[in-house]
Amino acid sequence: MSDLVINELTKAFGETIAVNDLCLKFEEGEAVVLLGPSGCGKTTLLKLIAGFLQPDNGHIAIGDDIISTPHEVIPPDRRQMSMVFQSYAIWPHKTVFQNVAYGLEVRKINKSDIKKRVMNALSMVQLDGLEGRYSTELSGGQQQRVAVARAIVVEPSLLLLDEPLSNLDANLRIEMRSELSDLHKRLGITFVYVTHDQAEAMVLGDRIVLMNYGRMVQEGTPEVFYQTPKNRFAASFIGTSNIFSGKLENGSSGGTIRVRTDFGPITVAKQVENAASSADEVYFCVRPEWVKFHTEAPGTDINVYKVRILKRQYYGKYIQYTVDLKGKEIIVEATDEWDIPLEAEVNLEFPPERCVCLENN
Ligand SMILES: Nc1ncnc2c1ncn2[C@@H]1O[C@H](COP(=O)(O)OP(=O)(O)OP(=O)(O)O)[C@@H](O)[C@H]1O
Ligand SMILES: [Mg+2]
Structure with a gap:
C-alpha cells in the first residue's frame, strides 16, 4: 500500500469537534502511535481511517486514490485495512479457528487456503495448538492474540489497533507490546496504534503523534519527544x-x-x-x-x-x-x-x- 495521507480532516459530533483540521501522513511500513488524553479524538481518527465514519471536511487518500471525503466513503471491507478494537470483539460461541477464519469465509476463499492461512496467522501470534478452544477458555492475553490473528489473516496493508492492551494486567501488557512490535517487523505493514500510555507509545512507535482536542500537538520519534517536547502539554504528557x-x-x-x-x-x-x-x-x-x-x-x-x-x-x-x-x-x-x-x-x-x-x- 502507498502512503496514507490525511488532509484537513474534521469530524464533529454535535458541538464536539472530535477531529479538528488534522493533516498527517503515514508512510508505508511505518509504526505510528497516536497518543493523547481520553476524548482527544484517537478512536474517531481510527474510525475515519478505517471507513466507519464519514468526515465533515477534508479527505483521506492512499497514494493518489481518495478513499474518504464528506461526499463519499469507500467502505471498510474495500480498504485493505483491519482494525483491532479495544474490546477484542471476538465471538464466544465460536472456536479460535472459527473466529480467525470468519473474515476469509465472507471473502469466499476455498477451505484448504482458509486452513493454511488461519494456522499461519495463529502461529504468528503464538497460539499454535489452541485453534479448537472457545474464547471463554482463553486468558485475556490469548483473547487479545485471537483479535490480532483475525485482523492479520486477511493480509491487510494497514493494521489499526485501538488500545488493544488496555484490558491486560501490567506484566502481560509489557510482554504483549514487545510481541506486537516484533509482529510489526515480521509483517512489514503499516501499523497505526492508539494508546494513552506513554511507555507503550515510546516502545511501539517509530513515530508518535500526540493529540489534544482533536488536533495534533507534536509529532516525532520517541527520542525527539523525550528530548525536546514542544510545549508544556507535551512535556508533561510524555515522561x-x-x-x-x-x-x-x-x-x-x-x-x-x-x-x-x-x-x-x-x-x-x-x-x-x-x-x-x-x-x-x-x-x-x-x-x-x-x-x-x-x-x-x-x-x-x-x-x-x-x-x-x-x-x-x-x-x-x-x-x-x-x-x-x-x-x-x-x-x-x-x-x-x-x-x-x-x-x-x-x-x-x-x-x-x-x-x-x-x-x-
Ligand atoms: N458517536 C459519538 N457521538 C457523540 N460524541 C462522540 C461520539 N464518538 C465520540 N464522541 C466524542 O468525540 C470526542 C472524541 O472521542 P474519541 O472516542 O475519539 O476519543 P479518544 O481519544 O478515543 O478517547 P479514549 O482515550 O477515552 O478512548 C469525545 O469528546 C467523545 O465524547
Ligand atoms: Mg478511544
Whole structure:
C-alpha cells in the first residue's frame, strides 16, 4: 500500500469537534502511535481511517486514490485495512479457528487456503495448538492474540489497533507490546496504534503523534519527544518533567537565553526548533534525571542552587527525591550512589543544555 495521507480532516459530533483540521501522513511500513488524553479524538481518527465514519471536511487518500471525503466513503471491507478494537470483539460461541477464519469465509476463499492461512496467522501470534478452544477458555492475553490473528489473516496493508492492551494486567501488557512490535517487523505493514500510555507509545512507535482536542500537538520519534517536547502539554504528557517559567532577560544571545525565575536566573540552551518566543514569559522544562546533585562545591556556578530534600522514594534502579528550591518543588531522580537523607541541604545543578525551552502555549 502507498502512503496514507490525511488532509484537513474534521469530524464533529454535535458541538464536539472530535477531529479538528488534522493533516498527517503515514508512510508505508511505518509504526505510528497516536497518543493523547481520553476524548482527544484517537478512536474517531481510527474510525475515519478505517471507513466507519464519514468526515465533515477534508479527505483521506492512499497514494493518489481518495478513499474518504464528506461526499463519499469507500467502505471498510474495500480498504485493505483491519482494525483491532479495544474490546477484542471476538465471538464466544465460536472456536479460535472459527473466529480467525470468519473474515476469509465472507471473502469466499476455498477451505484448504482458509486452513493454511488461519494456522499461519495463529502461529504468528503464538497460539499454535489452541485453534479448537472457545474464547471463554482463553486468558485475556490469548483473547487479545485471537483479535490480532483475525485482523492479520486477511493480509491487510494497514493494521489499526485501538488500545488493544488496555484490558491486560501490567506484566502481560509489557510482554504483549514487545510481541506486537516484533509482529510489526515480521509483517512489514503499516501499523497505526492508539494508546494513552506513554511507555507503550515510546516502545511501539517509530513515530508518535500526540493529540489534544482533536488536533495534533507534536509529532516525532520517541527520542525527539523525550528530548525536546514542544510545549508544556507535551512535556508533561510524555515522561515526568519539571516545568519552570520566568521572564526573558535582556542580553540573551548566541545559543542560550537567560530566564529570570522566582528563585533566580537560569541559563537555558536554545533548542533550534523550540526557541523561546520573544514574549517575555518563557517556559522551559528539565527531566528529573537531567538535574545533578553536588554535595561539594560544583565546578560551575551557572544554574546551581541550594535545595532541601523533602521526600525520598526508593525505586531500586534510582531514588526519586522531591526537593525544595525557595518554595518550588522539584523532582530529581538519581542513582543510589546519591543516598541523601531527608532535610539535607545540597547543591542542585540544572545543566543549560538540559533545560529545554518550550513554546509559549
Ligand atoms: N458517536 C459519538 N457521538 C457523540 N460524541 C462522540 C461520539 N464518538 C465520540 N464522541 C466524542 O468525540 C470526542 C472524541 O472521542 P474519541 O472516542 O475519539 O476519543 P479518544 O481519544 O478515543 O478517547 P479514549 O482515550 O477515552 O478512548 C469525545 O469528546 C467523545 O465524547
Ligand atoms: Mg478511544
